[in-house]
Amino acid sequence: MKIKVCGLKYSKNIKELTQLPVDYAGFIFYPKSPRYVGEEFEAAIPALFPKSTRKVGVFVNEELDVLLVKGEKYKLDAMQLHGGESVEYCQKVKEAGFEVIKAFQMNDSFQFNSLDEYENVCDFYLFDTKTENYGGSGRKFNWKVLENYKGSTPFFLSGGIGAQDAEQIKQLSHDKLYALDLNSGFELQPAKKNADQLEIFLNKLELNTMNKDKYAVDERGYYGEFGGAYIPELLRKNVDELQENYLKILASEQFKKDYARLLDNYVGRPTPLTKAGNLSKRYGTNIYLKREDLTHTGAHKINNTIGQILLAKYMGKKRIIAETGAGQHGVATATVCALFGLECIVYMGALDVERQAPNVARMKMLGAKVVPAISGNQTLKDATNEAIRDWIANPESFYLIGSVVGPHPYPDLVTRLQSIISKEIREQLEKETGNPNPNYVIACVGGGSNAAGAFYHYLNEKDVNLVAVEASGLGVDSGETAATITIGDIGFIHGSKTMLMQDEDGQITEPYSISAGLDYPGVGPLHAHLAVSGRAQFLSATDDEALNAAKVLAESEGIIPALESAHALAALEKIQFKNDDVVVLNLSGRGDKDMETYMKKFN
Amino acid sequence: MNRIDQLFQNKQKDILSIYFPAGYPKLEDTLPTLQLLQAKGVDLVEIGIPFSDPLADGPVIQSAAKQALDNGMSLQLLFDQLKDARKTIKIPLILMGYWNTVYKFGVDAFLTECQNVGIDGVILPDLPLEEYQEEYKVKFEAAGVHNVLLVTPQTTDKRLAIIEKAASGFLYMVSTAATTGGALQASKEREAYFKKIAALDIPSLIGFGIHDKASFQHAASFSNGAIIGTAFIKALEKGNTSEFLESLQ
Numbered sequence: 001m002k003i004k005v006c007g008l009k010y011s012k013n014i015k016e017l018t019q020l021p022v023d024y025a026g027f028i029f030y031p032k033s034p035r036y037v038g039e040e041f042e043a044a045i046p047a048l049f050p051k052s053t054r055k056v057g058v059f060v061n062e063e064l065d066v067l068l069v070k071g072e073k074y075k076l077d078a079m080q081l082h083g084g085e086s087v088e089y090c091q092k093v094k095e096a097g098f099e100v101i102k103a104f105q106m107n108d109s110f111q112f113n114s115l116d117e118y119e120n121v122c123d124f125y126l127f128d129t130k131t132e133n134y135g136g137s138g139r140k141f142n143w144k145v146l147e148n149y150k151g152s153t154p155f156f157l158s159g160g161i162g163a164q165d166a167e168q169i170k171q172l173s174h175d176k177l178y179a180l181d182l183n184s185g186f187e188l189q190p191a192k193k194n195a196d197q198l199e200i201f202l203n204k205l206e207l208n209t210m211n212k213d214k215y216a217v218d219e220r221g222y223y224g225e226f227g228g229a230y231i232p233e234l235l236r237k238n239v240d241e242l243q244e245n246y247l248k249i250l251a252s253e254q255f256k257k258d259y260a261r262l263l264d265n266y267v268g269r270p271t272p273l274t275k276a277g278n279l280s281k282r283y284g285t286n287i288y289l290k291r292e293d294l295t296h297t298g299a300h301k302i303n304n305t306i307g308q309i310l311l312a313k314y315m316g317k318k319r320i321i322a323e324t325g326a327g328q329h330g331v332a333t334a335t336v337c338a339l340f341g342l343e344c345i346v347y348m349g350a351l352d353v354e355r356q357a358p359n360v361a362r363m364k365m366l367g368a369k370v371v372p373a374i375s376g377n378q379t380l381k382d383a384t385n386e387a388i389r390d391w392i393a394n395p396e397s398f399y400l401i402g403s404v405v406g407p408h409p410y411p412d413l414v415t416r417l418q419s420i421i422s423k424e425i426r427e428q429l430e431k432e433t434g435n436p437n438p439n440y441v442i443a444c445v446g447g448g449s450n451a452a453g454a455f456y457h458y459l460n461e462k463d464v465n466l467v468a469v470e471a472s473g474l475g476v477d478s479g480e481t482a483a484t485i486t487i488g489d490i491g492f493i494h495g496s497k498t499m500l501m502q503d504e505d506g507q508i509t510e511p512y513s514i515s516a517g518l519d520y521p522g523v524g525p526l527h528a529h530l531a532v533s534g535r536a537q538f539l540s541a542t543d544d545e546a547l548n549a550a551k552v553l554a555e556s557e558g559i560i561p562a563l564e565s566a567h568a569l570a571a572l573e574k575i576q577f578k579n580d581d582v583v584v585l586n587l588s589g590r591g592d593k594d595m596e597t598y599m600k601k602f603n
Numbered sequence: 604m605n606r607i608d609q610l611f612q613n614k615q616k617d618i619l620s621i622y623f624p625a626g627y628p629k630l631e632d633t634l635p636t637l638q639l640l641q642a643k644g645v646d647l648v649e650i651g652i653p654f655s656d657p658l659a660d661g662p663v664i665q666s667a668a669k670q671a672l673d674n675g676m677s678l679q680l681l682f683d684q685l686k687d688a689r690k691t692i693k694i695p696l697i698l699m700g701y702w703n704t705v706y707k708f709g710v711d712a713f714l715t716e717c718q719n720v721g722i723d724g725v726i727l728p729d730l731p732l733e734e735y736q737e738e739y740k741v742k743f744e745a746a747g748v749h750n751v752l753l754v755t756p757q758t759t760d761k762r763l764a765i766i767e768k769a770a771s772g773f774l775y776m777v778s779t780a781a782t783t784g785g786a787l788q789a790s791k792e793r794e795a796y797f798k799k800i801a802a803l804d805i806p807s808l809i810g811f812g813i814h815d816k817a818s819f820q821h822a823a824s825f826s827n828g829a830i831i832g833t834a835f836i837k838a839l840e841k842g843n844t845s846e847f848l849e850s851l852q
Binding site: 042044047048220228229230231232233234236237238240375376381385388389392393394395490491492493494495500502504505506507508509 | 654655656658659661662665666669672677678679701702703704705706707708728729730731733734736737738740741752753754755757758759762766777780781782785
């Protein structure tokens with residue numbers, strides 16, 4: 001059964017509805033209707049719906065010329081004729097290339113044989129409640145009368161359908177019932193629909209095909225209102241090329257085989273899911289650690305670089321550009337470039353080059369060229385700017401982004417490549433406990449790639465609480481923080497619309513965290529969406545809380561975590577777990593690189 | 604009539620456009636620089652809105668933008684500085700900047716200010732055409748502000764057709780795959796690209812890598828004119844703007 005939502009007008013409202021499977025969107029061009037779109041109605045508004053949604057103009061005894069002009073201007077697909085339009089009129093509308101939906105007003109004595117003459121010119125009928133005016137009564141007619149309709153033209157059922165009618169609609173069994181026409185029964189005010197109520201209704205009717213992919217990226221790279229590709233024209237061709245190819249290549253048998261083989265025998269996957277017994281006792285619950293720290297190069301970053309280097313190879317790219325903050329992604333990129341014999345240029349903020357000397361040495365030993373970024377504050381944000389500038393000047397290169405940030409398709413690409421983490425968690429947890437779903441998944445978030453990977457296969461599992469932990473540095477209100485979701489607002493960074501730390505003039509501000517990997521003023525658009533929609537809970541941990549959590553893990557489980565992962569561990573102090581809760585914490589990396597910081601704190 | 608349209612109606616060849624960041628080198632330099640440019644016969648000016656993260660710019664414009672920000676420059680201050688500009692400045696004015704600053708300012712407020720101070724167009728390189736058309740085009744048109752679009756050597760023919768249809772004012776023809784401030788090497792392919800864009804129905808100016816009289820004349824021979832940014836900023840830095848502008852004549 002198809003769904004038509006009728007009486008639309010407002011762009012913001014329509015954007016909400018694009019999250020639902022609306023097959024037909026109705027716009028009322030009858031000036032006497034309270035849902036009349038008005039004289040100033042913008043042509044761009046119906047176009048907010050995807051192509052798959054048919055746009056319907058609703059007219060009442062309108063002059064044909066006027067109707068055709070509106071049809072052209074608003075790119076309408078179908079015309080709903082709601083007055084006493086003749087067969088000839090319908091014929092002309094059809095000849096002009098529109099689908100014709102002819103409305104008829106029902107009462108108990110309606111004579112269906114009066115429709116016979118319309119049979120060959122109308123694509124659909126629409127059966128509405130008979131009123132003094134032309135529909136819009138908000139009342140239902142007696143649906144029993146439909147039993148008398150024996151024609152062959154499929155029909156829309158209209159007139160006062162509301163949320164309470166789901167059960168009765170399920171009982172309807174007319175074989176020509178084609179669509180439901182929903183209007184005043186789902187309104188907050190005339191022409192403003194209640195998207196939540198509609199969603200519940202569609203769920204009840206099991207018509208909500210989109211529900212499953214609520215957190216997936218749409219074809220233009222948006223998660224809800226976040227994402228997109230806000231890039232200069234200079235990068236358009238590069239980004240288009242990647243958008244066109246990435247899904248095809250990721251789905252190819254060759255890629256799947258190569259990726260799985262490398263993850264298995266080069267990265268060392270699957271990584272263990274370790275039951276942390278002492279930690280569990282400490283917090284009075286059941287804590288499992290997903291051991292990304294045990295991968296080759298010591299962090300989850302390699303899952304992504306292995307995948308992207310294969311993508312680069314299949315796309316015939318020879319020169320690889322990357323940005324890095326602490327150097328983990330730089331090392332993971334230099335590693336795969338060495339493995340595949342590709343030229344590797346890593347941009348790293350000049351300040352980070354100084355702070356992270358061991359990783360700079362690793363990259364150099366692996367044959368990469370490390371270019372210090374001397375612009376701005378000389379950290380990750382500036383390294384990313386420089387990498388993008390390099391890409392503008394060298395469009396034949398492949399830009400290997402390290403997190404779920406950047407223009408579409410990068411956030412989706414990196415999320416998919418990191419989703420191996422939650423895929424394994426599900427399998428391992430099911431073996432361990434009999435249930436693939438834990439009560440909590442906890443991960444730290446800078447740009448957000450390890451969290452995206454740990455959350456991915458749980459996004460639509462409502463019983464799993466997703467907890468993202470940002471770095472709040474010296475405290476969220478200290479001015480020295482990287483807690484983007486907590487203190488940021490909507491903006492644009494590195495080609496993506498997302499939550500962002502910025503000043504009142506829209507200048508991007510410098511974040512601070514003791515952990516260089518979380519020291520980013522933006523956050524991946526998926527996470528902005530998870531935060532705003534309430535799907536994930538966002539917490540934050542200060543430098544000190546993270547340092548202490550690292551010590552607790554080291555002493556209780558014999559594992560020294562990366563400072564980034566220590567922020568996730570710090571969240572264990574902030575949540576009230578039940579005894580029988582199952583908690584999975586993504587231990588994204590190991591702590592070797594942070595020993596200097598740890599020594600300063602604890603010695 | 605929009606001053607940009609008027610300019611291209613009255614003059615088809617050798618149009619000189621100069622780019623400089625607002626509030627540079629000193630905070631209060633914006634208006635005096637505009638007056639100098641007009642006095643020296645510059646046809647069109649692009650005023651840069653300083654931004655912390657100018658992705659498409661090379662080191663010279665980056666550091667000029669940073670200095671302007673350090674001076675205390677902001678979009679609101681720019682509008683304040685331009686409040687009485689139209690009493691003396693008659694040439695068309697364009698604001699060039701990154702989308703985040705405009706979005707944060709508020710698009711409606713931004714356009715109102717543009718109308719108040721007499722801005723004829725904007726160049727917002729990282730606002731995608733599709734988003735512009737769906738969300739903002741109607742508003743920009745109502746405010747009489749052209750959204751000048753970029754084309755580059757990498758722009759495919761298919762995309763060029765879309766851009767041509769959507770273009771208003773003129774096309775900003777990026778000379779080469781680079782950030783701003785590079786050098787422009789002559790080549791057969793580049794000339795073919797210039798000719799292809801020049802043959803379109805909309806006027807075009809060439810920018811990126813234009814830095815002296817020779818490169819200006821070369822570029823202008825393929826289009827309606829050219830844009831100089833980095834080289835002029837260097838002159839601002841050195842304090843020899845008059846000589847620089849005269850050297851272009």
